Amino acid sequence: MSLKRVITTAVVVLGMLSLVAAASLVVLTSYLHRTTDSLGAASRGVHLAEDLKVDLLELHRLSNPYMALREESVHSLARAESNLQAHLAEAVRTAQTERERTLLAEVERASSAYRVARTQTLGLPPERGVPELNARLETALAPLDQLVALNVHEAQAAQAQASRLDYLADVIGIGVAALLVMGGTGLLLWMRRSVFRPLLHISQSMRRFGSGRKRTRAPEEGPTELREMARTFNEMANSLGRQQEDQLTFLAGVAHDLRNPLSALKMSAALVTSGRPIPEERMQKTMALVRRQVSRLDRMVGDLLDSTRIEAGRFELQLEERDARDLAREVAELYQAGGSSHDLRLDLPEEPVLLSCDATRVEQVLHNLVSNALKYSPTGSRVDVVVGREGEEAVLSVVDRGIGISTEEMRNLFMPFRRSGRAREKAPGVGLGLSVARRIVEAHGGRIEVDSRPGVGSTFRVRLPLSHAAAHPSGAQPEGAGLLH
CATH class of the missing domain: 1.10.287 (Helix Hairpins)
Structure with a gap:
């Protein structure tokens, strides 16, 4: 489990929960606003319907034939009619549904019929005019009662919707808050168990190791x-x-x-x-x-x-142009002159193989390889020192018919202080020669290759870049020539 992945996933999930909560609150707020508007419109509709009923009742009261001749009644009647028209117009303007508009149209027709009937009954006796006006009034009040009932129903529905939305908002808010708290708590507990504890163990292991307890190891646990x-x-x-x-x-x-x-x-x-005479031969x-x-x-x-x-990084090369054939010849002649018990042969090309190298160091490498070949080969066996050229590389090979090197031993062949069991039995040493030889060759920009079979022998090849004059006889040098890597 990756710590980065867990933290990223937790942040994404918590962020998505926060976004969902915010979006839900925005949507619920919008619905609540609409529901509040609907509730206000329904309440306003109820008030207007009640005002229209009051206006009609006031108009009916003032339509009494016995009060028609009084100047005060005339002004009140005109004011009642004006209020009725104003309230009716406002009710039509604020109607929210088609049903409200239909009922208001009926109210307008009934009130118009009532006003016409009131005018027609002004000259009639009360016993005939009053019943006619009462009937017209009932006809005008009926749609107003329906309008009041409709607005009350809409107000109740809006209030119920507001209650549901309020409950839903509470549930979402509490749920998201609970999830955030649980998620944060779970993340902290997981980090305490899977992150902080392993970190503490690693820190403690480092301190123990630094204090001298070299066998201390850190437990591999956690992310x-x-x-x-x-x-x-x-x-x-x-x-x-x-x-x-x-x-x-x-x-x-x-x-x-x-x-x-x-x-x-x-x-x-x-x-x-000792002071005793010693024979010349001894x-x-x-x-x-x-x-x-x-x-x-x-x-x-x-x-x-x-x-x-x-x-220490203080290994320096003194570069000069030398013929690889001369270097190999000098090394071979040194061992041949020393009375070697092996058949040491030298194989050189006719053409010069020029190197830009530290001659002393390259001879040191060849000395090491030839010495090893002689030490780990049976007496009288053949050892070849071969100089050749492949492409833009000089190849210096030392071939023996000795004890050979196994695949397992090959892995540590060039490591310092490492010597195989058979090599230790065959000849003494500290195991630094091949390590130093490889570093010298690499400092020249070359490499050492080994082919070996146990009981058959070994071939060590030193590959070194040719000097620029030898690699490019025309004088052209590739980009970066002359740099020692």
């Missing part, structure tokens, strides 16, 4: 990022542990390998300084032994110094 962090720390701790073990093994190996030549030198020095053998042990010590110390310079 993917924290597991990867713990795995990286554990790999670093394992690597440091392996390095420490390698260093201890290296120190033990150096001490052991130094003790052998030192013991031989000590015995030789004791023999020479003296020559003793001095040859001293030279071999000193050479061996010099090589071991040189490998140590080179490895130290490389690790």
Whole structure:
């Protein structure tokens, strides 16, 4: 489970809940506003219907024949008719439904008929005029009663709708709030268990490791990022542990390998300084032994110094143009002149193979490869030193028919302080030669390749870029030529 994915999902979900809550509140507010408007219109309709009824009743009261001749009654009658017309016009203007408009049309027709009948009954006696006006009044009041009932029903419906919307808003608000609280609480609890606790464990493991408890490892738990962090720390701790073990093994190996030549030198020095006469042949053998042990010590110390310079980043090359054939010839002649018990052969091309290199360092690489080939090959076996050219690369190969290298041993072949079991049994050493050789070759922009089969032999190929003059005889140089990577 990824921490980034969980937090992103939680934020998206909580954000969507917030948006849903906001949208719901906006929609519910709009519906409540419309419902409130409907309720207000219904209440206004009821008031207008009641006003129309009052106006009709007032008009009917003033239509009494006994009051028709009074000046006060005439003014009141005109005012009642004016109020009736004004209220009727306002009711028609504010009508919300087709049913309201139909009832108001009936009210208008009935009130008009009532006014006509009132005019016609002014000259009639009360016993005839009053019943006629009462009948017309009932006809005009009937649609007003229906209008009042209709507006009351609409007002009740609007109020019920408002109540439902209010309940729905409460449910949505409480539900969203509960979900937000539960989601936030769940996220915090999950982070406390799956994020903060693993982080605390990693921090504690780092502190323990830093305080000297080198076997401490962080538990790989929690989200993917924290597991990867713990795995990286554990790999670093394992690597440091392996390095420490390698260093201890290296120190033990150096001490052991130094003790052998030192013991031989000590015995030789004791023999020479014993004061007893020593035969010439014995003296020559003793001095040859001293030279071999000193050479061996010099090589071991040189490998140590080179490895130290490389690790410290102070490894420098003194570049010059040299023929790879000359370098290979000098190395081969050195071993041939030393009376090697192997058949060391040199295979060189006719054309020069020019390199821009540090000749001393390249010879050091060849020395290491040839020395290894001789040490790990049976006495009298053949060892070939071959110089060739492939494309824009010079290829310097050392081929032996020795013990060979297994696939498993090949993985650690160029690692410092690593030597296979058969190599340790065959010849002493500290395991730095091939590591230093590879770093020298890589500093020249080249690489080392190995082909080997146990019991058959090994072929080491050093591939180095040719000098610009050799690679481009016409004088043209590719972009970036002359840079050492």
